[in-house]
Amino acid sequence: MRELEEKILAEGRAVSEDILKVDSFINHQVEPALMKRMGEAFAAHFEGRGITKVVTIESSGITPALMTALALDVPMIIFKKQPSKILNDDLYQTVVTSYTKETSYELTLSKKYISENDHVLIIDDFLANGEAATGVLRLLRKAHATVAGFGVLIEKSFQPGRAKLEEQGIDVYALARIGKMSAGHIEFLPEK
Amino acid sequence: MRELEEKILAEGRAVSEDILKVDSFINHQVEPALMKRMGEAFAAHFEGRGITKVVTIESSGITPALMTALALDVPMIIFKKQPSKILNDDLYQTVVTSYTKETSYELTLSKKYISENDHVLIIDDFLANGEAATGVLRLLRKAHATVAGFGVLIEKSFQPGRAKLEEQGIDVYALARIGKMSAGHIEFLPEK
Numbered sequence: 001m002r003e004l005e006e007k008i009l010a011e012g013r014a015v016s017e018d019i020l021k022v023d024s025f026i027n028h029q030v031e032p033a034l035m036k037r038m039g040e041a042f043a044a045h046f047e048g049r050g051i052t053k054v055v056t057i058e059s060s061g062i063t064p065a066l067m068t069a070l071a072l073d074v075p076m077i078i079f080k081k082q083p084s085k086i087l088n089d090d091l092y093q094t095v096v097t098s099y100t101k102e103t104s105y106e107l108t109l110s111k112k113y114i115s116e117n118d119h120v121l122i123i124d125d126f127l128a129n130g131e132a133a134t135g136v137l138r139l140l141r142k143a144h145a146t147v148a149g150f151g152v153l154i155e156k157s158f159q160p161g162r163a164k165l166e167e168q169g170i171d172v173y174a175l176a177r178i179g180k181m182s183a184g185h186i187e188f189l190p191e192k
Numbered sequence: 193m194r195e196l197e198e199k200i201l202a203e204g205r206a207v208s209e210d211i212l213k214v215d216s217f218i219n220h221q222v223e224p225a226l227m228k229r230m231g232e233a234f235a236a237h238f239e240g241r242g243i244t245k246v247v248t249i250e251s252s253g254i255t256p257a258l259m260t261a262l263a264l265d266v267p268m269i270i271f272k273k274q275p276s277k278i279l280n281d282d283l284y285q286t287v288v289t290s291y292t293k294e295t296s297y298e299l300t301l302s303k304k305y306i307s308e309n310d311h312v313l314i315i316d317d318f319l320a321n322g323e324a325a326t327g328v329l330r331l332l333r334k335a336h337a338t339v340a341g342f343g344v345l346i347e348k349s350f351q352p353g354r355a356k357l358e359e360q361g362i363d364v365y366a367l368a369r370i371g372k373m374s375a376g377h378i379e380f381l382p383e384k
Contacts, residue, residue, distance in 0.1 A: 029269050029305045032262035059251035059270070063258050070224035077221050078251070113221045 001041055001175040004153065005188050007034065014181045018100075018128070018156065026125055026153060027060050038175055039067025042123060042151040045173050046072075049148045052118045053077055055140075057107065057132050064153055065123040072121070077113050079136060081105040092142045096135035100128060107135045109143070116144035127152040127174065130161030137168065149173060156181075157189050193233055193367040196345065197380050199226065206373045210292075210320070210348065218317055218345060219252050230367055231259025234315060234343040237365050238264075241340045244310045245269055247332075249299065249324050256345055257315040264313070269305050271328060273297040284334045288327035292320060299327045301335070308336035319344040319366065322353030329360065341365060348373075349381050 013021040025031045042064070055077045056065035062078060069076035085093055085106050092111060097104045114120065122136050133150060140147060150165055155174035158181075162172050172192075179189040205213040217223045234256070247269045248257035254270060261268035277285055277298050284303060289296045306312065314328050325342060332339060342357055347366035350373070354364050364384075371381040 023302060024304070027270075028272065028302055029267050030258060030261070031267055032258055033265065035258070036262060059254060062251060062254045063268075066222060066224055066227070066255050066258060069222070070228060073225065075221050075223055076255075078219075080220065110215060110220055112216070 001038065001191075003034070004038065004176045008154070008176055008178075008186060012186065014183060014186050017182050018159070020154070020156075020178065020181060020186070022125075022154070026063075030063050035063050036067045036070075038064055038153060039069075040071045041175060042068040042121070042173065043071035046121050046149050046151065049121075050119050051121045051148045053114065054121050054123055055079060055114070055136065056123050057081065057136065060126075061124040064125060064151075068121065068123050068151065075113075077109070079139065080108040082108045092139045094135050094138045094142075096131055098131055107132075107139060109139045111143070114140065114143040114145050118143070118145040119148050120145050121148045122150045123152070124150075125153050127155045127161040127165075127172070128159045130159075130164040133161065133165055134168075137165075137170070151175075154178065193230065193383075195226070196230065196368045200346070200368055200370075200378060204378065206375060206378050209374050210351070212346070212348075212370065212373060212378070214317075214346070218255075222255050227255050228259045228262075230256055230345060231261075232263045233367055234260040234313070234365065235263035238313050238341050238343065241313075242311050243313045243340045245306065245337075246313050246315055247271060247306070247328060248315050249273065249328065252318075253316040256317060256343075260313065260315050260343065267305075269301070271331065272300040274300045284331045286327050286330045286334075288323055290323055299324075299331060301331045303335070306332065306335040306337050310335070310337040311340050312337050313340045314342045315344070316342075317345050319347045319353040319357075319364070320351040322351075322356040325353065325357055326360075329357075329362070343367075346370065 011024045054069035092109045149171040155177045177189040180187040203216045246261035284301045341363040347369045369381040372379040
């Protein structure tokens with residue numbers, strides 16, 4: 001998406017070979033009209049696939065997921081990050097370890113909101129190593145739901161997230177694909 | 193807002209005199225079209241006041257705040273919850289203690305995103321004891337910003353949050369006001 005690439009070049013800050021700050025329009029400050037257009041771009045790409053729910057992980061995935069769900073006119077489910085396992089038969093849980101942030105959490109989903117009848121679109125802000133996304137896939141399998149695809153605002157194409165998802169047969173659609181990065185410099189790859 | 197009251201009666205679960213679960217349409221599963229109408233209701237109430245930013249706290253305030261900011265066509269800022277103080281001159285921080293959840297966190301705002309030129313609308317999902325809201329007010333004072341009002345989806349009117357904010361001269365607008373609650377029973381107060 002040209003508009004997002006231009007925004008990243010104008011306001012994003014590549015602080016190293018793998019850290020990109022987009023605090024001014026995605027993570028801390030959000031531009032609602034741009035986020036709405038990005039949600040509509042995901043909806044346009046994935047429409048006609050019988051999607052019943054859009055899911056994401058708290059908290060930076062919430063804004064693009066909400067706008068995508070609005071455009072598709074389906075409910076949005078926020079998978080919660082809990083510090084430790086909750087003993088409750090009504091929940092699905094799985095441990096996600098983020099190597100980037102050196103933290104672990106229990107990704108949590110109430111059994112009420114996803115079932116075997118659901119065909120789910122996953123939306124997130126970043127795809128890097130794919131730890132969070134594969135955690136979501138584990139919970140969706142526990143719920144016997146099927147996956148319509150994975151939409152992400154920004155893919156770090158030099159990290160293995162996309163490959164991990166594609167190995168599992170998931171259609172990955174990124175609005176911006178970063179091929180290479182260093183302090184002050186960002187190179188994009190074409191849409192895929 | 194009649195639609196929200198009816199939704200709370202149909203799907204909310206009053207589990208005690210002070211705990212209301214609205215997981216099926218606000219906190220865990222979100223209904224985007226309803227959330228959009230609620231954002232538009234906030235925008236209609238507060239419009240014409242020169243609002244420059246909508247702010248909220250991660251993570252359940254994000255969906256109503258985004259829809260309000262979209263309707264007002266201004267940026268939305270997410271105040272972050274950090275487990276401990278970050279030593280960084282670019283940030284405002286204040287400790288918020290939640291008595292309901294028995295936890296404390298550092299509410300965090302980058303200095304870049306709110307300034308003395310901002311007139312800010314605060315949006316959140318619940319108003320109960322007002323701890324989070326008064327934490328937001330402390331950070332806005334540090335930034336020398338002014339406050340246009342506080343909009344909340346659900347007010348627990350039997351708890352002191354509204355009074356705390358009104359004492360500071362804040363206009364509080366709630367889409368649903370719960371006057372009394374017990375397991376399986378909810379009573380609303382009229383709009384104020």
